[in-house]
Amino acid sequence: MSTTVSRSDTDGGPPGGAGRRRPSLKTVIVWTAVAIVGAVAWTVLALARGETVSALWILFAALSSYAIAYRFYAKFIARRVLQVDDRRATPAERLHNGIDFDVTDRRVLFGHHFAAIAGAGPLVGPVLAAQMGYLPGTIWIIVGVIFAGAVQDMTVLFFSMRRNGKSLGQMVREEIGIVGGIAALIAVFAIMIIILAVLALIVVNALAESPWGVFSIALTIPIALFMGVYLRTLRPGRVLEATAIGVVLLLAAVIGGGLIDDTGLGEALTLSKEWLVIALVVYGFVASVLPVWLLLTPRDYLSTFMKIGVIVLLAVGLLLARPVLQADAVSEFAREGTGPVFAGSLFPFVFITIACGALSGFHALISSGTTPKMVAKESQVRLIGYGGMLMESFVAISALIAAVVIDQGLYFAMNAPAGVTGGTAESAAAYVNGLGFDTTAQDLAAASAAIQEPSLVSRTGGAPTLAVGIANILSQAFGSGMAAFWYHFAIMFEALFILTAVDAGTRVGRFMLQDTIGNVWKRFGDLSWRPGNIMASAVVVALWGYILYVGVTDPLGGVNQLFPLFGIANQLLAAIALTLVTVLLIKHGKVKYAWVTGIPLAWDLIVTMTASWQKVFSADPRVGYFAQRQRYADAQAAGELLAPAQDADQMDRIIYNSTLNGVLQAVFALLVLVVVVNAVVVIARALRARGAVPTTEEPAVPSSIVEPSGLFATPEEKRAMAEQERLVGAGTRGHGTFTEEGPSR
Amino acid sequence: MTERHATAVRSAVTRALRGVHWYLKELTGEARWDDYVRHCAEHGHQPMTRREFERRRADELERNPVSRCC
Numbered sequence: 001m002s003t004t005v006s007r008s009d010t011d012g013g014p015p016g017g018a019g020r021r022r023p024s025l026k027t028v029i030v031w032t033a034v035a036i037v038g039a040v041a042w043t044v045l046a047l048a049r050g051e052t053v054s055a056l057w058i059l060f061a062a063l064s065s066y067a068i069a070y071r072f073y074a075k076f077i078a079r080r081v082l083q084v085d086d087r088r089a090t091p092a093e094r095l096h097n098g099i100d101f102d103v104t105d106r107r108v109l110f111g112h113h114f115a116a117i118a119g120a121g122p123l124v125g126p127v128l129a130a131q132m133g134y135l136p137g138t139i140w141i142i143v144g145v146i147f148a149g150a151v152q153d154m155t156v157l158f159f160s161m162r163r164n165g166k167s168l169g170q171m172v173r174e175e176i177g178i179v180g181g182i183a184a185l186i187a188v189f190a191i192m193i194i195i196l197a198v199l200a201l202i203v204v205n206a207l208a209e210s211p212w213g214v215f216s217i218a219l220t221i222p223i224a225l226f227m228g229v230y231l232r233t234l235r236p237g238r239v240l241e242a243t244a245i246g247v248v249l250l251l252a253a254v255i256g257g258g259l260i261d262d263t264g265l266g267e268a269l270t271l272s273k274e275w276l277v278i279a280l281v282v283y284g285f286v287a288s289v290l291p292v293w294l295l296l297t298p299r300d301y302l303s304t305f306m307k308i309g310v311i312v313l314l315a316v317g318l319l320l321a322r323p324v325l326q327a328d329a330v331s332e333f334a335r336e337g338t339g340p341v342f343a344g345s346l347f348p349f350v351f352i353t354i355a356c357g358a359l360s361g362f363h364a365l366i367s368s369g370t371t372p373k374m375v376a377k378e379s380q381v382r383l384i385g386y387g388g389m390l391m392e393s394f395v396a397i398s399a400l401i402a403a404v405v406i407d408q409g410l411y412f413a414m415n416a417p418a419g420v421t422g423g424t425a426e427s428a429a430a431y432v433n434g435l436g437f438d439t440t441a442q443d444l445a446a447a448s449a450a451i452q453e454p455s456l457v458s459r460t461g462g463a464p465t466l467a468v469g470i471a472n473i474l475s476q477a478f479g480s481g482m483a484a485f486w487y488h489f490a491i492m493f494e495a496l497f498i499l500t501a502v503d504a505g506t507r508v509g510r511f512m513l514q515d516t517i518g519n520v521w522k523r524f525g526d527l528s529w530r531p532g533n534i535m536a537s538a539v540v541v542a543l544w545g546y547i548l549y550v551g552v553t554d555p556l557g558g559v560n561q562l563f564p565l566f567g568i569a570n571q572l573l574a575a576i577a578l579t580l581v582t583v584l585l586i587k588h589g590k591v592k593y594a595w596v597t598g599i600p601l602a603w604d605l606i607v608t609m610t611a612s613w614q615k616v617f618s619a620d621p622r623v624g625y626f627a628q629r630q631r632y633a634d635a636q637a638a639g640e641l642l643a644p645a646q647d648a649d650q651m652d653r654i655i656y657n658s659t660l661n662g663v664l665q666a667v668f669a670l671l672v673l674v675v676v677v678n679a680v681v682v683i684a685r686a687l688r689a690r691g692a693v694p695t696t697e698e699p700a701v702p703s704s705i706v707e708p709s710g711l712f713a714t715p716e717e718k719r720a721m722a723e724q725e726r727l728v729g730a731g732t733r734g735h736g737t738f739t740e741e742g743p744s745r
Numbered sequence: 746m747t748e749r750h751a752t753a754v755r756s757a758v759t760r761a762l763r764g765v766h767w768y769l770k771e772l773t774g775e776a777r778w779d780d781y782v783r784h785c786a787e788h789g790h791q792p793m794t795r796r797e798f799e800r801r802r803a804d805e806l807e808r809n810p811v812s813r814c815c
Contacts, residue, residue, distance in 0.1 A: 100809055108771040121815035195815050236799040239773035240766075292810070293803035300813075301773060362814045370811055497813070504813040511810060527808065570815070 031071065038064030045135060045329070053325045055401045058134065059318060062142050062397045066390045069146040074386040077151065081585070081593040082158045084378040089703035091164045092374050101165070103705065104374040106383055110711075112374070113384050115304045116366045117153070118392040120498045121356025121570075124202055124462035126400035127469075128563060129353040130411065131341040132334035134327045134404040136350045141400065144351070144358030145393035148600035152574055153363045154385030155581040155597055160368035161375055162697045168368045172580050172675065174696050175587065180678035184576050187671040188365065189512055191569040193540070194664070195362065196505045197547035198566040199498045200284070201558050204276045204548070205461035206491050209454055211269035212257035212484075214276075216492045218269075219253035220299065220499070221283075227298035243301045250302060250496075254489050258452065273552045280502070281545035288506040288537045296503050303497040310493050314398050314470060321476035323405035332436075340416035340435070341460075342560055343622040348611040352567035357396025359604060361573025363389065379709035387711070402469025403462075409439025410447050410456065414465050417557025418458040419644025428457040451487035460559040463494045502544075509540040554657050555650045556628075564615060565661055571608050572672045578604060579679045586683050589692030605676070612669035616662055625662030629655055704728075777802065 041061035044053065078084045095101040104112070129137040160166055166174075169188055173181025207213045226249075227242045235241060260266050271279070287295050333339030334346040342353055351358075367385060375381065403411065412435055413421060413428040421428040425441040425448075432439050448456040451471055456464065467490035474486045511527065513536045518525015524532045551558030578601035585594045618624030621631040632654045635642040645651045686693045706724040708717040770776040778798060785792040792798075 099805055105771060107768065111768070111772045115813075116811060117814045119813055119815050199815060231799070232803070233796075236796045237775060237778050237802075239775040240769055243773065291803070292806050297803065297806060300811075304772075356815055360814065366812055366814060370809070501813040501815060504810060507810045508812045 031068070034064050034067050038068065045138065049329060055318065055323045055325055055405050058138050058325075058397060058401055061138065062394060065142050065146065066394070069150070070382075070387060070390060073146065074150070074154065074382045077154060077386070077596060078379060078382045081590065081596050082155065082381070084158065084381060085700070086377050086379050086709065087703060088378060088700045089705070090161060090375050090378060091372065091698075092376060093703055093705055094698075094701055095164060095373075100370065101373045103376045106376060106380045106707065106709075107711065109371065109374050109376075109380075110384050110388055111304075113366065113371045113388045114391050115300075115307065116370070117360070117363045117388060118307065118395055119356075119501045120199060120202060120463070120494050121360065121362075122392050122396035123399045123466055123494060125354040125356055125567065126396050127403040127462035127465045128341050128415065128559075129350050130327055130400060130403040131331060131339040131415065132346055132350050133329050133331040134325055134400065135329040136334055136346055137354055137400050138397070140351055140354055141358045141393055141396050144354070145389055148574075148578075148604065149357075149359040149363070149393065150386040150389035151597060151600055152359065152361075152577055152581070153367050153389040154381050155585075156364045156577050157367040157372055157375070157385040158378070158381045159581055159584050161372035161378065161381065164698055165370075165373035166368065166696075168364050168577060168580065171368065171584075171696075172576065175580065176583055176675065176682050177678045180675040183671045183674040183678075185512075185516065187573065187576060187668065187675075189509065189516075190664075190668065190671075191361070191573050192505060192509050192512075193543045194547065194562075194566055194569045196502055196509070196544040197551065198559075198562050199505075200277075200280050200502055200544065200548045201551045201562060202461040202463050203495050203498050204273050204280065204552055205459065205559065206463040206467075206495060207271070207276055208273045209270055210491075211261060211266045212452065212488050213491050213495070214269045214271055215257040215260050215265070216250075216253045216488060217495045217499075219256075220250065220302070220492070220496055221295070223249045223253065224295050224299040224302065227301070228294040231298060232293055239301060242298065243305055246298065246302050247305060250306070250492070251489075254485065254492050257488055258484060261452070274549075277545070277549050277552050280548070281541055283499075284502055284506050284545070285537055285541045287503040288510060288541065289534055292507075296500070296507070299496070299500050299503070303500045306493045306496055310470075310490070311395055311398065314402070314473065317470075317473045317477040318398065318401060320478070321473045323401070323473055323476060325404050326406060326408050327404040327411070337623075340412065340420055340560075342564055343620075344564070344611075344614065348607040348614070349564065351607045352564055352571065352611045354396065355567045355570040355574075357393050357399075359571060359574050359600070360392075361570050361575070361577055364573065364577035376705055376707045377703070377709055380707070383710055399466055399469075402466050402473060406465070406469050406472055407439070407443075407447075409437040410444065410468070411465060412437055413439060413444055414456050414459050414468070415462075416458060417460055417560050417644075419555055419557060421458045423455075423457055425455065425457060450483050452484040453487070458557075460557060462559075463491060466494070467491045506537060506540050506544075510536040513539060550657055550660065553653060555644050555646075555654055556657075561657065561661060564611065565665060568608055568611050568615070568665065569668050571604055572612075572668050575601065575604050575608055575672050576675050579676055583679050583682055583686075584695065586686045587693050587695050588697075591687070608672070609669065612665055615665045616669075625658045625665060629658035629662065632658070774802065 092103040172184040337345030425444040429441040470490040471486035582597045621628040
């Protein structure tokens with residue numbers, strides 16, 4: 001790899017060759033109007049206390065803020081901070097092999113990137129954070145994405161693109177140092193395991209004791225297998241056809257699930273959480289060693305289409321139903337930190353609970369993986385990186401709305417762990433009344449009857465709550481009577497892409513493990529060696545399966561205990577990514593712009609380190625893992641049982657789980673600190689050198705591709721493209737998409 | 746609505762639908778085959794069968810797993 005001093009790019013021309021112009025009157029009017037709508041929406045949300053407030057204000061506040069951020073801030077980052085240069089060829093153009101390096105239409109790549117980053121995370125976090133009221137979550141999702149999440153995604157994408165699509169871990173090792181690199185590698189792997197376990201936990205909680213849910217999710221497997229065989233042998237390559245059949249079958253499976261309760265099958269499909277853990281672990285293992293064409297790829301098509309379809313459906317539903325906010329702007333739990341859904345005060349725990357949708361470190365793995373190898377023009381990182389993350393944030397906002405428009409008594413009955421609600425409608429109603437919300441056992445029973453579930457009490461994990469919210473909104477929008485269908489449709493849709501994420505994540509984890517161990521044991525690193533694949537898959541599945549089991553059997557409630565760990569882990573990964581891009585800005589001699597990533601990094605470190613500190617050292621047993629451990633260990637020594645434990649075995653389990661969680665928490669935080677300390681050394685060295693220092697950026701090669709940078713081509717871009725077409729002759733675009741021996745993806 | 750308006754609306758709808766179809770084919774990778782056939786025609790190669798072509802694409806995916814986020 002060549003080493004360049006990247007000063008040459010500081011004179012980088014503006015993308016598309018367009019210079020700075022005076023904005024037209026129309027532009028000024030349009031953007032003033034957007035700003036006014038946004039300001040009014042924010043004012044309504046901020047000042048309303050006790051009045052009826054329409055949920056649409058949240059939607060308007062979000063959309064106008066996103067528009068302004070994309071138009072002005074993202075453009076500033078692209079032009080001034082990163083100095084994208086469309087005269088430079090991207091790796092997709094330079095290293096074109098039609099396989100992973102492939103020039104891709106920006107709109108198509110946007111779709112690919114969005115499908116890769118957005119999963120169940122942005123749907124679940126906001127639902128749990130709703131216990132603090134609608135305002136903290138709304139502010140964090142919108143402000144967080146604009147100044148942190150989208151900035152991270154875009155800058156990581158840019159720097160990886162300038163380095164031929166190197167991975168996050170590789171860049172940390174080469175640009176920060178070997179110590180930081182190893183710490184980052186371990187952190188990435190460990191965080192991935194936690195994320196897989198928590199995602200699987202959400203599915204388990206959504207499907208336990210729900211025969212309808214189990215039936216429709218189970219059927220997604222044969223449907224995907226059928227599509228796989230269809231695409232392999234019956235009609236190779238006809239993806240749209242196969243997907244259309246798959247979607248129809250999927251809807252039939254959801255409808256069919258409603259009928260099985262009356263048959264003998266209903267009882268057989270009423271599975272306990274423990275059985276579901278076994279099923280998921282077996283599934284995860286088998287799925288990760290099967291060929292991808294058979295299960296993973298077809299399921300991925302289904303889940304991508306469902307994702308887009310449901311988001312559009314929900315947005316339309318919201319506009320038609322115009323629901324009213326039921327939650328307080330800021331609940332008393334935000335002030336006191338005594339909420340049952342997750343423990344801890346507003347700061348830092350709202351910012352931890354909502355990771356995906358505001359700032360998600362996991363995206364750095366995708367922005368430094370497949371996407372940078374497919375970007376056609378440098379300036380497109382704004383649309384794909386920043387724009388893609390705004391879209392995910394919009395999903396998170398929709399999920400938040402769905403959670404804050406349902407009856408708050410029901411919300412708390414569903415989301416408080418069984419240890420405190422007692423598990424029955426009567427005990428849950430009494431508990432919720434104690435919290436100060438109106439509800440009765442009859443109300444709770446009626447709510448579960450409406451969606452044909454045995455019970456909604458303590459259905460933690462966020463997915464069931466979101467499904468109830470979606471069912472409410474869509475029933476309001478499109479007519480009642482379908483609530484049960486919409487609920488199970490929403491559950492199926494969430495489980496579908498959680499399973500895709502579990503499947504793909506296990507595979508990626510297996511590659512990582514084989515690659516790492518391959519350094520010391522050559523044979524193991526050979527990806528085509530079957531026993532190696534099976535061993536590595538087994539290790540990855542065993543790791544997340546174990547944590548999943550720990551979560552499921554935790555008497556204190558797995559989501560309550562593990563979700564903070566998941567959120568902190570995800571944002572610690574973001575800290576690593578933001579550290580890397582800040583170091584790179586400084587190394588490239590752009591100290592004056594280092595605040596663009598430095599401020600979100602500082603904020604993220606304050607949040608994650610405060611949260612980690614509290615989770616490890618807090619003396620409050622509901623917050624600190626070790627204080628919790630101590631409390632139960634003391635009781636055990638005194639021969640007592642402490643609620644919610646019901647026997648000595650459960651006491652042991654709580655003590656063990658608290659220790660495990662506390663140790664994991666401390667290790668994650670330490671790994672990140674290692675990276676940060678290593679980075680500080682590198683930054684100090686770069687600052688002493690005054691100006692740019694060598695980096696691993698690839699030297700500039702002139703580009704011959706002409707493509708628009710934004711979603712829509714501007715008149716100048718259209719002219720430039722026509723000109724290019726005339727010069728090189730028609731039909732040249734797409735040339736070279738194939739190597740002689742094979743096709744591209 | 747005049748005849749001219751109707752034609753304009755119809756062509757706009759057709760264009761939109763064609764756009765959606767193009768997008769979905771590109772997103773799913775179905776369009777890669779069309780590109781390949783065009784490429785072969787331009788260069789006078791004999792294309793492989795579609796079955797063979799799709800099999801190779803699937804093998805590529807096997808080696809380059811795409812991560813899915815939370």
